[in-house]
Amino acid sequence: MTIEEKMEHFRMISLESANNQSAESLSSYKKSLDDDLEVYKDNSKRLAEESKRARINQVKSDCKKQLASSQMAIKKDLTKKQSEIKVKVFDIVRKKIADYRTTxxxxxxxxxxxxxxxxxxxxxxxxxxxxxxxxxxxxxxxxxxxxxxxxxxxxxxxxxxxxxxxxxxxxxxxxxxxxxxxxxxxxxxx
Incomplete structure (x- = not known):
């Protein structure tokens, strides 16, 4: 084999070796990026779920506060109405007592x-x-x-x-x- 042939052979082996190393590096880099993408997706999904849960809990908390506030308002109105009815009932009773006292x-x-x-x-x-x-x-x-x-x-x-x-x-x-x-x-x- 001549020097030129040896050179050509060396160049081919070097190029092939470089291509193989490049392909391995590229494959490794692609695998690393794919792994990073999966980690990113998992983290994004987890963060989205946590955010969703936090929003749901906030909505539940707000609903409970509104419900408690509404219940307090209803109880207050009910107590007020009961007091009004009680006053009316006992006003009627006092009138009936006054009428009874004339019998x-x-x-x-x-x-x-x-x-x-x-x-x-x-x-x-x-x-x-x-x-x-x-x-x-x-x-x-x-x-x-x-x-x-x-x-x-x-x-x-x-x-x-x-x-x-x-x-x-x-x-x-x-x-x-x-x-x-x-x-x-x-x-x-x-």
Whole structure:
């Protein structure tokens, strides 16, 4: 083989070797880029999912806040409405009490209250108070019952209050007290 042939052969082997190395480098570089692309895609997907989850959680949180705010507003409105209804109901009850106080049944009820106190505590010193608006009944009640009956200086919506001082007992049959007890217990349920 001549030098030129040897040179040509050397050049061919060198070129082939360079091409092989270049192809290997290119293949390696392409594989590295492909790997980097996959890592980038995975990271992008993960970040997108995290961002999506964060947005969903933010929306849920905002919805919960709005729901809580709406519930509070509804409860406030409901409580206000219940209070209004309660006031109206007890205004009606007060009117019915006022109407009842003009009936003979009311006078019979007063007499029954006084009699029940006398039946239980008649042997003790006691004072029975009637409402200031019932002062017209005082003479009739004193003639019917042999006990100390007085007009109370403040209005208690009717009924009677009895005091037995030696036993420290107050018997309160006043409509005002009963009405207050009912107002405390009164609840509107849905």
């Amino acid at each position: 003979p049944e009311y006078i019979a009820n007063i007499k029954h209250q006084i009699q029940s106190v006398l039946d239980e505590y008649g042997d003790s010193e006691l004072t029975v108070y009637i409402d200031s608006n019932d002062s017209a009944l005082l003479d009739e009640l004193k003639s019917d019952f042999n006990c100390n009956i007085q007009v109370y200086d403040k209005d208690f919506l009717g009924g009677t209050r009895s005091i037995i001082p030696d036993k420290n007992i107050l018997i309160d049959y006043s409509f005002k007290t009963k009405l207050m007890e009912e107002q405390e217990k009164f609840a509107i349920t849905l």
